[in-house]
Amino acid sequence: MTAAQSYLEQSSPPGRTGWKAWLLTHDHKRLGLMYLWAILFWFVLAVILGLLMRTELMGMGRTIMGPEAYNSMFTLHGVIMIFLFGIPAIPSIFGNFFLPIQLGADDVFFPRLNLLSWYLFMFGGGFAVFSLFSGDGFPDTGWTFYVPFSISSAGNVSLTVTAAFILGMSSMLTGLNFVTTFHRMRDKAMGPMQIPLFTWSLYATAWVQILATPVIAITFVLVVLERFLSIGLFEPDKGGDPLLYQHLFWMYSHPAVYIIILPAMGVISEIIPAFSRKSIFGYKAIVYSSLAIAIAGSLVWAHHMYSSGMSDVSVFVFSLLTFLVAVPSAVKVFSWVSTMYKGSIAMSPPFFLSLCFIYLFTVGGLTGLVLGAAGTDIHVHDTHFVVAHFHFVMLGGTGFAFFAALHYWWPKMFGVMYRNRPAYVGAVAAAVGFVFHFVPMLILGMQGMPRRYYDYLPQYETGNFLAGFGAYLLVFGLLLMLLNLVFSLRNPRTAPANPWGGTTLEWSIPSPPPVENFTDSPNIKDFPYDFSEIVSNSNK
Amino acid sequence: MSPAHSVDLAFWYILGISLVLLLGITAVMVIFVVRYRRSRHPVPGDIRDNLALELVWTVIPTLIALSMFYMGWKSYISLRTVPEDAMQVEVTAQMFSWIFTYENGRESENELVVPLGRAVKLNVSSVDVVHSLYIPAFRIKIDAVRGMTTYAWFQADEQGEYDIQCTEYCGTGHSAMTARLRIVPEQEYLAWLEAEE
Numbered sequence: 186m187t188a189a190q191s192y193l194e195q196s197s198p199p200g201r202t203g204w205k206a207w208l209l210t211h212d213h214k215r216l217g218l219m220y221l222w223a224i225l226f227w228f229v230l231a232v233i234l235g236l237l238m239r240t241e242l243m244g245m246g247r248t249i250m251g252p253e254a255y256n257s258m259f260t261l262h263g264v265i266m267i268f269l270f271g272i273p274a275i276p277s278i279f280g281n282f283f284l285p286i287q288l289g290a291d292d293v294f295f296p297r298l299n300l301l302s303w304y305l306f307m308f309g310g311g312f313a314v315f316s317l318f319s320g321d322g323f324p325d326t327g328w329t330f331y332v333p334f335s336i337s338s339a340g341n342v343s344l345t346v347t348a349a350f351i352l353g354m355s356s357m358l359t360g361l362n363f364v365t366t367f368h369r370m371r372d373k374a375m376g377p378m379q380i381p382l383f384t385w386s387l388y389a390t391a392w393v394q395i396l397a398t399p400v401i402a403i404t405f406v407l408v409v410l411e412r413f414l415s416i417g418l419f420e421p422d423k424g425g426d427p428l429l430y431q432h433l434f435w436m437y438s439h440p441a442v443y444i445i446i447l448p449a450m451g452v453i454s455e456i457i458p459a460f461s462r463k464s465i466f467g468y469k470a471i472v473y474s475s476l477a478i479a480i481a482g483s484l485v486w487a488h489h490m491y492s493s494g495m496s497d498v499s500v501f502v503f504s505l506l507t508f509l510v511a512v513p514s515a516v517k518v519f520s521w522v523s524t525m526y527k528g529s530i531a532m533s534p535p536f537f538l539s540l541c542f543i544y545l546f547t548v549g550g551l552t553g554l555v556l557g558a559a560g561t562d563i564h565v566h567d568t569h570f571v572v573a574h575f576h577f578v579m580l581g582g583t584g585f586a587f588f589a590a591l592h593y594w595w596p597k598m599f600g601v602m603y604r605n606r607p608a609y610v611g612a613v614a615a616a617v618g619f620v621f622h623f624v625p626m627l628i629l630g631m632q633g634m635p636r637r638y639y640d641y642l643p644q645y646e647t648g649n650f651l652a653g654f655g656a657y658l659l660v661f662g663l664l665l666m667l668l669n670l671v672f673s674l675r676n677p678r679t680a681p682a683n684p685w686g687g688t689t690l691e692w693s694i695p696s697p698p699p700v701e702n703f704t705d706s707p708n709i710k711d712f713p714y715d716f717s718e719i720v721s722n723s724n725k
Numbered sequence: 726m727s728p729a730h731s732v733d734l735a736f737w738y739i740l741g742i743s744l745v746l747l748l749g750i751t752a753v754m755v756i757f758v759v760r761y762r763r764s765r766h767p768v769p770g771d772i773r774d775n776l777a778l779e780l781v782w783t784v785i786p787t788l789i790a791l792s793m794f795y796m797g798w799k800s801y802i803s804l805r806t807v808p809e810d811a812m813q814v815e816v817t818a819q820m821f822s823w824i825f826t827y828e829n830g831r832e833s834e835n836e837l838v839v840p841l842g843r844a845v846k847l848n849v850s851s852v853d854v855v856h857s858l859y860i861p862a863f864r865i866k867i868d869a870v871r872g873m874t875t876y877a878w879f880q881a882d883e884q885g886e887y888d889i890q891c892t893e894y895c896g897t898g899h900s901a902m903t904a905r906l907r908i909v910p911e912q913e914y915l916a917w918l919e920a921e922e
Contacts, residue, residue: 252897327894333871334854334895421872427855428870461761463769470779492857492866494875497805504797508790515786516779522750523778525757527770532762540754547750551743554790558739558797560732563804564864567857567892631736633861635892638900642888712773720769 190704191600191678191697197292199700211296214698216303217282218598223307224274225667231265234258236660239622241639243653245646252639256325257340259637261317263328264345268352269310271579272441275448276394277306277359279590280387282598284363286691286698287381289372289707294365302358309351316344327637329438332419332430336411343412346405353398353405356444360394363387374709378472381689381713382465385472386451389479393440393447397483401437404430428493435486443482445579446546447475449586450517453539456593457521459687460536461528464714467520474513481510491562500559507557514550518543529720533685534608538589541616545581549574552627567637570630573623581619588612588666593685595670600678600697607669615662622655686719727880731800732864738796742789804865807878811844818849818856818869821898823889831918835904837889839881840914846878857893860906868893881908 192214196206207215238258241248250258285293293299317323320341326334335342367388371380380388408430410416417423419430458465465471487495487503521543530536552574555561565571596602629648634641641649683692690707691698726734760766814837815826825833839845849858851869859866863879891902909917 252900256894256897256899325896331855331894337854338896421870427872461769462763464771464773466772467774467779469774470783491801493868494870494873497801500801501798504801505794508794509787511790512783512787516783518750519782522754522757525754525761527766527772528757528761529763529766529769530758530761532758540758543754544751547747551747554739554743554793555736558735558793558800560728560797560800560802560804560864561735561739562797563801563866564732564736564861566866567859567894633859633888633890635859635890635900637894640900642890642903714773716769717771724768 190699191695192700193600193697195700197296197700209300211292211300212700213281213285213293213296213299214598214702216299217278217280219303220273220277220281220306223310224270224278227265227269227310228274229664229667231262231270232660232663234262234265236656238262239653239656242641242649244650245643246640253323253325255639256327256637257317257323260324260327260345264313264324264349266579267328267438267441267445268349269306269313271445271583272352272356273306273359274587275452275583275590276363276387276390276444277302279383279452279594280359280363280448283594283691284384284387285366285370286694286702287384287689288366288370289375289690289703289709290366290370291701291703292370293362294369295362298358299362302355302362305351305355305358309348309355312348312351313345316341316348320344329434330405330408331434332408332411332427333421335408336419343409346408350402350405353402356394357398360391360398363391364395367391372707372709378469379709379711379713382454382468382471382475383448383451383689386447386454386475389475390444390447393444393479393483397437397440397444400433401441404433404437407433428490428495431490431493432487435489439486439489440483442575442578443478445583447478449542449546449583450475452586452590452593453521453542454517455687455689456535456539456589457524458714458716459593459685460531460533460539461525462531462686462716462720463524463528464712464716465520466523466526467516468712468714470516471520474516477513478510481506481513485510488557488562491559492566504557504559504562508554511550511554511557518547518550531685533592534603534605534612535589535593535685537609538585538592538612541612542582542585542589545577545585545616545619549577549579549582552577564633565630567635568630569626569634569636572636573626573630576623576626581623584663585616588615588663591670592666594691595673596680596684597691597696597698599674600680601673601676602680602684603670603673603676607665611662611665611669613662614658614665618655618658618660618662620655622652622659625649625652625655686716686723688714688716688719726803727882728800728803729862729864729879731803735793735796735800739793742793804877807846807876808844808880811846811878812839813846813848814839816847816849816858816869818851818853818858818891818902820853820896821891821902823858823891823902823904825904827918829918837904837906838914838917839906839908840911841881841884841908842911844878844880846876849875849877854895855893856891856895856902859890859892860887861890862887862906866892884908884910
C-alpha cells in the first residue's frame with residue numbers, strides 16, 4: 186500500500202475534500218480522531234480546574250478564589266471529567282477506531298449514526314459551556330445535582346443537566362453502534378472466543394450505556410420539570426422524596442463508573458500480552474468477568490447512600506452485592522499479573538503505564554472495600570477518602586489506561602513514532618505525583634475532612650498543603666506526555682505496521698490503516714493472543 | 726465494645742488485608758517484569774490458563790470479601806442500635822448552621838453539650854436542602870433530610886471537645902457549617918441546660 190491510500194488521505198465517502206472530508210465523514214477512524222481532539226481539550230481544561238482547586242486548598246481561608254468560584258469549579262471539574270472525558274474517552278476514541286478493525290470489519294454498523302453521535306457530543310459540550318455564561322450564574326451543585334439543592338439553587342442547573350442529557354444521547358448511540366457492529370459486522374470466521382478482549386470489554390460496556398443512560402436522562406428531565414413546574418416528585422412538602430432522586434441518580438451513575446473502567450481494563454488486557462509476548466492468562470475468565478461486572482455493577486448503586494437515611498435492610502443488601510462485584514475485578518488483576526509469568530517482557534511507555542495502572546487501580550479497588558463495608562463507610566463517606574478512592578480508580582485506572590492506549594495505538598493511528606524518553610519522564614512524574622497527591626487525601630479523609638470543602642478546620646492544613654505539590658507534579662507529567670505525542674506528529678510517517686509485536690487484527694494492516702481497513706480479507710486466528718508466529722519470526 | 730471501636734476494628738481488618746494484597750500483587754508484578762525481561766528471557770512460555778489456579782483466586786477472594794462484609798455489617802449494626810437509656814437531642818440542619826433542641830426546650834446553635842457517661846441519640850432533620858451530620862471522633866454520620874427524621878447515636882465516654890461538620894454539600898457556606906460537641910461532667914451539663922441562651 187502507498188501512503189496515499191491511508192484514511193488520512195482518502196475520504197469516506199470518496200471524493201470529499203477539505204473540511205467536508207472531516208465534518209461529514211462516515212469513517213470510524215476519522216471520527217475517532219475527531220473525538221480525540223475534542224476530548225483532549227476537555228481533559229486539559231478539567232485538569233487545570235482541578236489544579237486551581239487544589240491550589241486554593243493549599244492554605245486555609247481564601248487563597249486564590251472565593252467559595253462561589255470554588256463550588257462552581259468542582260461542579261465543572263466533575264461534569265467535564267465524567268461526561269466529557271471519563272465516559273466517552275476510551276470508547277469514543279479507541280473504540281471507534283479499533284473495534285471495527287479488531288472484528289475484521291470495514292466500519293461500524295451505522296456510520297451516519299456514528300457521525301451524529303459526534304455532533305451530539307460537540308453540541309452537548311457546547312451547551313455545557315453556554316450554561317456557564319447565561320442565566321443567573323454558574324451551576325454550583327456538584328456533578329451529582331442532589332435535590333432539593335439543585336431545585337432551589339440560583340445557578341444555571343437546567344441548562345447544565347440538559348447538556349448532560351444530550352451527552353447521554355451521544356453515549357447511547359455509540360453503545361448501540363458497538364453492539365450492532367459486534368453482532369452483525371464481525372468476520373464470519375471469528376467466533377465469540379476469538380474476539381480480542383478490548384472489543385469484548387467495549388461490548389459489555391455498550392450494553393450498560395444503552396440500558397442505564399435512559400435512567401439518568403429521565404432523572405434530569407424530572408429535575409428540569411421540578412425547577413420550572415414544581416411538580417413535587419422530589420419535594421418533601423408536596424409528598425415527594427429526595428431519596429428517590431438519589432436512587433435514580435446512582436442507578437445510572439454507579440453503572441457509569443463501570444462504563445468508565447471496563448474499557449480501560451480492556452486496554453490493559455491488550456497491552457500486557459503484547460509486551461509480554463505471551464497469551465493473556467485466563468482469556469475466558471476475563472471475558473466472563475467483564476460481563477459479570479457489567480451485570481452485577483448495575484445492582485450496587487445504593488452503596489452511595491448508606492448514610493442517606495434509607496433502611497438498614499437496603500444497606501445490608503447493597504453492601505453484600507458490592508463485595509461480590511469486587512471479585513471479578515480481582516480476577517482480572519490476577520490474570521494480568523500472571524500473564525507476565527514466563528513472558529518475554531519488553532519495557533515501553535504503554536507497558537510502563539499499564540504497570541502503573543495495575544498498581545493504582547489495585548489501590549482504588551482495595552480502598553473501595555472500606556467504602557463497601559457498611560460500618561467503615563459511615564465514617565469516610567463524603568470525605569476526602571472517597572475523593573481519593575475514586576480518583577485512584579478513575580484517573581489512576583482509566584486515566585492511566587487512556588494514556589497507555591494513546592502510547593500503544595498512536596503509531597497505528599497516525600503512522601508516526603514518538604520519543605520514548607519524554608514519555609517515560611512524563612509517566613514517572615504523573616505516577617509519583619499521583620501517589621503524593623492522593624495518598625494524603627486518603628489520610629485526610631480518615632481523619633475526617635469532608636469533600637467539597639472550600640475551607641477546612643486547622644488540623645487538616647498540613648495534609649492539604651502537601652497534597653498540592655503532588656498535584657503539580659502529576660499535571661506536569663500528564664502534559665509532558667501529551668505534548669510529546671503532539672510533537673511526534675511532525676515526524677515522518679514511518680511507523681511499521683506492527684511496531685510492538687501485537688497479535689490482534691489492527692497490527693496486520695498498515696499504519697495508518699487504509700480507508701476500509703483491510704485491502705485483503707483478514708486472517709482470523711483461532712486464538713487472538715497466539716504469539717507463536719511473532720516469537721518464531723523474531724528468532725530467525 | 727463501643728460502636729466507634731467496632732468500626733475501627735473493621736477498618737484495621739479491611740485495611741490490613743488490603744495492604745498485604747497490594748504489597749503481594751505489586752511485588753509479584755515487579756519480580757516478573759525484572760526476571761522475565763526480554764534480554765534475559767528471550768523465548769516466552771505459552772501458558773494460557775490454569776483452571777485450579779483460577780478457581781483458587783476466585784474462591785479465596787470471595788471468602789475474604791464476605792468476611793469484610795461481615796465485619797462492616799457488624800459495626801454498622803452497633804452504630805444503629807441505640808441503648809434504651811439514651812438521652813435524646815433534636816438536631817435541625819439549616820443553611821448553614823446546626824440547631825440542637827433539648828427535651829426541656831433549650832435551643833443551642835452550633836454547640837452540642839452532653840453529660841459525660843451518657844448515650845446520646847440525635848434525631849436529625851433539615852428545614853431546607855440535604856445536609857449531613859458528621860462527628861468524626863465517634864465515627865457517626867447521618868443525612869439531614871427535610872420531611873424525614875433520621876438518627877445516630879454515640880456514647881459520651883470521654884470528656885472533651887469534638888468537631889461536628891456538615892458532609893452533604895449544601896451550598897456556599899457548606900464548609901463553614903461546623904459545630905462543636907462538648908462532653909462535660911453531669912453537674913456542668915445541668916447548669917448549662919438551665920442557663921439563659
